[in-house]
Each structure stands twice: as structure tokens, then as C-alpha cells.
Amino acid sequence: MRIPPLVAQRLIASVLWILTAATIGVLLFIIAYVLIHGLPYVTWEFLSRAPERMGREGGIFPIIVGTAAVTCLAVLIAGPIGVVTAIYLTEYTREGRLTAIIRFGADCLAGIPSIIFGLFGFAFFVISLGMGLSVIAGALTLALMVLPTIIRTSEEAIRAVPYSYREVSYGLGSTRWEMVTRVVLRSALPGISTGIVLSLGRSVSETAAVMLTAGSALRMPQSLLDSSRTLALHFYILAREGISMNKAYATASVLIVAILVINLVAYWIMRRFIAKTG
């Protein structure tokens, strides 16, 4: 028996809509569930005090500082390298063997799982270079991890700059470098910033790679060579070792709110960018 096409159409459409609704439902459910269980415990005390008894009591202040240090440093390292790579790929060379190699490198890096970055960071930064489990080792590892994202988004942003801008700049007698820094980069800035902000988000939510490179010390890091736990790892340890469910939910809430804010900022920059360039 054949199902009439119009019935099939209705049937499939409803099934697919149910799948979509379920997906959105899961997203909202996860966020709501964590926030409902966690937000009541997110007090000023929790945000501003040091953890006590392995995190069973007290707050997460040193962990917030550690997270900010590791992730911001990672983005500060990967940002300039990524943007320069994108500039080179788009403005300074033709497509050829060299660009193919550079793109291949970025594509492969993008596919490597975070635990492998962690293993590498541990063998190279922590042991071989003698950095120990530290903020700087964690930041360098994360920088490698987010580099492909920054390269790709910067490249797209730079390519989106209309060609006429470049012609006008050359027409006014500027050199290639002046054209790139004063015209192209300025117009591509919102797109580039979006990529960098998204990378910050990815760094904040990373766990496996920082566990093996930044370590899990609960103290306030005093220097870049000190070990420091990040929020995601702290949440993992609290939840997995059953240290304190309330503190775990509270930490997860802080983490999710941070990620939401970072993603909204990235989205907002992108929207303004699209509105401006039409």
C-alpha cells in the first residue's frame, strides 16, 4: 500500500517538528535544571570567598580568578597569531602549496580531541619545558586548541570586507600593510572579535585539557607558574567525588551564566556587524 504523498508530507513534517521541539526542549531543560538547583546557592559569599575543606564549604573566588587567568591568557596568545595567519592567508599570498599546508594544519588541529591536547601539553609544556602544572601551561595548551577557530572566523571576516575598500586605499597611495591595518582590519574587527569571544567561551568550558596542564590546586594562583583549578574542573571534581551537590550546582550555574553571557556578547557583536555591512 502506498501512502498518499500529501499524507506522507504531513506525517514527516510533524515527526520532524517533534524532533526539533525535543531538541530545543532538552536545551532549555538542561539550562533551567542547573540554574534552578544552583542559583539559590550563588551568593556574594560564594563568589567572593575561598573554598574550604576541598570545596565542601566556602566559595570559588580563587577558581574564578584562575579560570579568568588561564582562558584570557589563552585567547591573548591565540588571538594575535590567529589574526596574523588569517591576514597572511587572505591579503599576502595566493592560494598555493603554502596556504594548503597552513589550512591543513588548522583543519587537523580543529579535529584533535581535547584529551590529546591535554596529553601533549602535559608532555611538552609541563614536563619537557619544565613549566609544571601551571596557569601558563594550561593557557598555551588552550591557545593551540582555539587557534583554528580564530583563524577561520578571522579569515571569513576579512574576506567579507568589500574589495572596493582595498582599491580606494591603494588609490590613495597606501602600501599593502597600511591598507591591511587601517582599512581591512578596521572593517573586519567585529567579525574577528566574534571569533575571539567564542574561543573564550570554548576555553572556559574546557575540562580535560586543563586538568592535565593547569592542575587542580585550590589556592589563589600567585604567578603564571602556579597551578590553578578552573571552574569546569572544579565542578567536575565536586560532582564526581560527591563533595557537595549544592556547591556543584552553584558552580555549574556560574559556569552556565558565564557561557551564556559570552555567547550573547558574540552574537550581539555579529548582529551589529551584519547590520552595518548590510
Added chain:
Amino acid sequence: MRREKIISAVLATVAMSGIAGLSLITAYIFKEGLPIILRVGAGKFLLSSTWAPSEGKFGIFSMIVGSLAVTAGAMVIGVVFGLGVAIVLTQFCPRRLAAALKPAIELLAGIPSVVYGFMGVVILVPLIRDHLGGPGLSVLAASIVLGIMVLPTVTSISVDALRAVPRSYSEGSIALGATGWQTTHMVILRAARSGILAAFILGMGRAVGETMAVIMVAGNTAQVPRSILDPVRTLTSNIALEMGYAAGDHRSALFATGVTLFVIIMILNTIAMTVSRRRGQKAGRK
């Protein structure tokens, strides 16, 4: 002009950082892991399922099976839901709603993997234990959690692939009297086939490589699972669970686990890149 040349050379040098990083990663992982594979014997290392580091026995077969089982389960969920959502967003959904839903689904990708794992422990594992039996921590739990995690990747790349199908194709089909669904599955899905395949493979890479969420819900027993309700250990969890205290040969064996994972991922990536390159050439885009 001289200055321009210097600038160009400096930029080229910096641009090589990515590939330099990749080479360093490859070199270090292999340098640390390969010797022990050669000493134990590649066949024995890959095909024995006895993992007893204290007795010097290193066989990762059960973890290879574990990774594959969990990934296969995740892909069923990731593809059914991911592709379904992608079809809705591109074919059945008003443009404005799609514009709001796509970022919402991409936000799913931003949620830290530990949060997914935790939700799995708190909600999914008890459900499985109470209604299906077994310890709850299982292949099934890990598959569902991973499936939800790869969904955004599969959706977002599939959406791009479906959108890249020229409008004239669907217009032609509709003009011939086909319904929306006939057009979708006979014309659009077929035209976007290789893009969807690339989405599938990249999602698979993500599932194979995921660590923390899997540790939380998979149970981590190093034995070959007999059913989807049995606990498993994956390659990634093996590394993350034991790296903290391993030393000597044990540590090398964990790096060797990393080498195995690395090779699997590289094969998947190469397939994905070839598939998407072929698609690019066929459609005549750059």
C-alpha cells in the same frame, strides 16, 4: 618595498604556528607512546583486552570496542535528531523562526561537556537503572549523552549543506508537482549528500574524542561490554582517569592509548576533508 617584503616574511612565519603546533603534538604523542606499543607488540596492545597496569599488562581492545560502541550509539541519536532539525530549519520552518532557532541550537554546543555528563548522572542513569536494569552507568547512557552533544555539530553543518543546494533544484521539483517532503528527500537530501556525510563524520570525531562527559556516565569498567546496559571504558576516559597517578610504563601506555585515538581521529578527519573537498569541486565553489 623592502619593508613590505619583511612584513610578508614575518606574517608567513607566524602563519606557520598552526602547522608547527600540529607537528609538535604529533611528534610528542608518538615519541611518548610508540615505544611501548612496539615493545608490547602492536597486535597484542590493540587486540588484548587485559588492562592491568600494575602487572604490566596493557591491552586496550575493550576500550577500542567501548569507544566504537558509544560512538555508534551517539551517531544514531545525533543523526536522527541533527538531520531532522536541519531539515526543519531549512525546509519547513519560517525564515525568522529558523534565524532564532539556529543560534539556540548552537548554544547547545557551548554548554560545557561536564554539565552534560552531570545531567546524565543525575537524570539519565537512574532512569536506565530503574526501568531497564543494569547499573545505569552504561553504553546506553553514554550514547544518549554523546548523541545530544554531537547534535549541534551535525545540525549546523547539515544546515549549511542543505542551504547550499541551488534554489532552482527545489523549484524544478515543486514545478513538477512534488510535495515539499518529496522534494526534500528525492532532490535536496540527494544533492546535499556529501555535505551531510561530512557533518556525520565530524560529529563522529567529536563523539570519539569526548572525555569528561563519558567518564561521568559510562561506568569505566575495562571490559568488553556484552549489552548496551553494561558499563564501558573508552580510549579517552582511560587516559583521563589514570593520567593523574600513572608513572613509567603505565604512563607510556596511556600515551599509547592517545596514539591510537589520534590515528582514529586523523582517519576520520581525512575522510571528512576529502568528502567536503569533492563536494566543493562538484558544485564549482571555492
